[in-house]
Amino acid sequence: MKKYKWVIIGFLGLSLVGGLVFVGFQNKNQSLDINSSFVQDLYQKIVPNKQAFILKQLYDNELSDDYKIYIGILSLVGEEDPGTISALEVEQSIKELLGDDATVEHKTIQFFINGHCGYTYDEENKEYIPFDGCGGIPNEYLYQKLLNAQKKDDKVIIQEQILDIFKDLNTKEVYIYNDADREKLIDTIQEYDGVVTDVDGTKYIDEGSIYEYTFRKEKDRYVLESIKKVG
Numbered sequence: 001m002k003k004y005k006w007v008i009i010g011f012l013g014l015s016l017v018g019g020l021v022f023v024g025f026q027n028k029n030q031s032l033d034i035n036s037s038f039v040q041d042l043y044q045k046i047v048p049n050k051q052a053f054i055l056k057q058l059y060d061n062e063l064s065d066d067y068k069i070y071i072g073i074l075s076l077v078g079e080e081d082p083g084t085i086s087a088l089e090v091e092q093s094i095k096e097l098l099g100d101d102a103t104v105e106h107k108t109i110q111f112f113i114n115g116h117c118g119y120t121y122d123e124e125n126k127e128y129i130p131f132d133g134c135g136g137i138p139n140e141y142l143y144q145k146l147l148n149a150q151k152k153d154d155k156v157i158i159q160e161q162i163l164d165i166f167k168d169l170n171t172k173e174v175y176i177y178n179d180a181d182r183e184k185l186i187d188t189i190q191e192y193d194g195v196v197t198d199v200d201g202t203k204y205i206d207e208g209s210i211y212e213y214t215f216r217k218e219k220d221r222y223v224l225e226s227i228k229k230v231g
Contacts, residue, residue, distance in 0.1 A: 032149040032156070039149045042215055043158055045097055046224050048074050052140040052164070054111050058227065059180040059211065068094050068104045070111045073119060073128065085119070087126040099216075099223040110134070140166045142180065143201030147210065154217035159230070161208040167196040174199055179209035179229065 032039050047055065048071060057067040072094035073085060087106050095102050106126075110118035117134035121127075143163040150157055163186070164177040174189040174196065186207050189199070201208075210231035215222040 030151040032151055034146040034149050034158075039146075039156075039158060042156060042222055043146065043160075043213070045075055046071065046213065046227075047144065047160075051112065051138070052142050055142050056164075056180050059229075063098070065105045065107055066109050066111070068098065068102070069107070069109050069119075069128075070113070071097055072104070073109075074113055077113070081116075081130075083130065085128045087121070087128065090128060096221065097223060099218055099225075102223075137169065137195065139169050139196055140164070141197045141199075143199070143205065143208070145205050145208075155225070156215040156222055158213045158215070159210055160213070161205055161210050163201045163204055163208040165196055165199050165201060167192060167199075176201070176204050178207055183209075 047058065049055075054067065054070060057064045069090060072090045075097055076085065076089060076093040090106075091104060094104055106121050106123075108118065108120045112134055113119070113130075116130040117132050119128040119130050122129055143165055145161045147159040147161055149159070162179060164180050164182055165174065166177070166182075167174045172191050172193065174192045176186045176189070176199075178184040178186055186204050192199070209229055211227055212230045213227050214225045216225040
């Protein structure tokens, strides 16, 4: 009887330890709701819109200074129009998004922000001055779909699937590619009269490439650590 008693106690002990290990694992690997404000805020600070000429720089091996300045200014001003912005404010905004070690070479950018065509960098006064004058019809955009998000220890990982949709404004043909580098042509739409941003990518998105964003915890915030193609 004593023998069976010790077997039962041992089994219960192992079950308890196993349960604690499982709970610990669950705490370190937690699925997140992709529609939650937490996930959406993280994602939208790095992917603020669908303008391809801006976003294609995000999928390069290294973020360009143009892109850093763009997301830095956009995160700083939101939907407001503060006019002239100091370079120091832009630097601080970039560090909030990319980490305290992030560096940037200040320069003029021609990216559309809040009705302005871009920002001229004034080297002498160390500030950014908005300017107007952009126009034209967009002929390319990236169709994006969030797939999942999870928290692993001190990191948040978000996966998305994308298409690169390009319209030849002369022939009116629309080309749908599997990623930002246009590695594979998925389909061609003939004689498309609408604007390229109205092309419905839902029927093609499952053939798009998958990119993974990794955000790490730094102080009281999460900053972008890397983005890579995983599928």
